[in-house]
Amino acid sequence: MTEVPQRPATNYTAQEQDSAIRAFRDEVVAAIGTKNLVDVRSPDEFAGRLLAPAHLPQEQAQRGGHIPTARNIPWSKAAEEDGTFKSDDALRTLYGGAGVDFASDTIAYCRIGERSAHTWFVLHELLGQPNVKNYDGSWTEYGSLVGVPIKTGDES
Amino acid sequence: MTTADGCGAPAGGAALTDAGNQAVVQGHVTRAGAPVATGYARLLNGDGEFVAEVPLGEDGGFRFFAAPGTWTLRVLAPGGVRAEQAVSAAIGQIANLEVAV
Numbered sequence: 469m470t471e472v473p474q475r476p477a478t479n480y481t482a483q484e485q486d487s488a489i490r491a492f493r494d495e496v497v498a499a500i501g502t503k504n505l506v507d508v509r510s511p512d513e514f515a516g517r518l519l520a521p522a523h524l525p526q527e528q529a530q531r532g533g534h535i536p537t538a539r540n541i542p543w544s545k546a547a548e549e550d551g552t553f554k555s556d557d558a559l560r561t562l563y564g565g566a567g568v569d570f571a572s573d574t575i576a577y578c579r580i581g582e583r584s585a586h587t588w589f590v591l592h593e594l595l596g597q598p599n600v601k602n603y604d605g606s607w608t609e610y611g612s613l614v615g616v617p618i619k620t621g622d623e624s
Numbered sequence: 625m626t627t628a629d630g631c632g633a634p635a636g637g638a639a640l641t642d643a644g645n646q647a648v649v650q651g652h653v654t655r656a657g658a659p660v661a662t663g664y665a666r667l668l669n670g671d672g673e674f675v676a677e678v679p680l681g682e683d684g685g686f687r688f689f690a691a692p693g694t695w696t697l698r699v700l701a702p703g704g705v706r707a708e709q710a711v712s713a714a715i716g717q718i719a720n721l722e723v724a725v
Contacts, residue, residue, distance in 0.1 A: 522676035
């Protein structure tokens, strides 16, 4: 270690939440086939083979699978093996190549919205996409809803 | 302190008393017989894709709750240490791995 950053004590004042970056159930259902839905869970959760990330017991949502038309781009793919973010060009290739339309609005989700917050940061803060939302209800909510379409298997 | 109330991975993996209806993959990482407490255990699926990762516990332990099938367990530790083992998981069973690096 060559540089030790100085972090003087300071105060942060919490502000009202910014609901413009949160997506809720009805908006997510309406986004099927009309906006980018990015499922950032592992391929096995996306397909419905796992109900939760594999470091947790498999007992969360009622059903496995994903939201129809969602593209599966695991959050971890935005990072290099050493934990740093990939370059902007590599990130654009990653998301664009998986079918994300950068001219359209995007909703990211995972199981409880934590991993998808990472992807929200990548799309909104690193790539500058203007309208990206995090669905914090995510699969825990969607996979337990009555009357919504669910797709299983590896295809979107 | 291990908690499992978020998506975060508790060091060593979530606690377990009984496999129940889970397909558990767990084990320990050792170097020359001593536990490796600094590092990560990563679970890869049959296509080699990242599925999950936990920091190793103080006893070098890790635990995953997989689906039935064949998986790869990859250990990453400081100094570029990397080890892999194939493992099969089945519902109601605990697959135990001892990984020496």
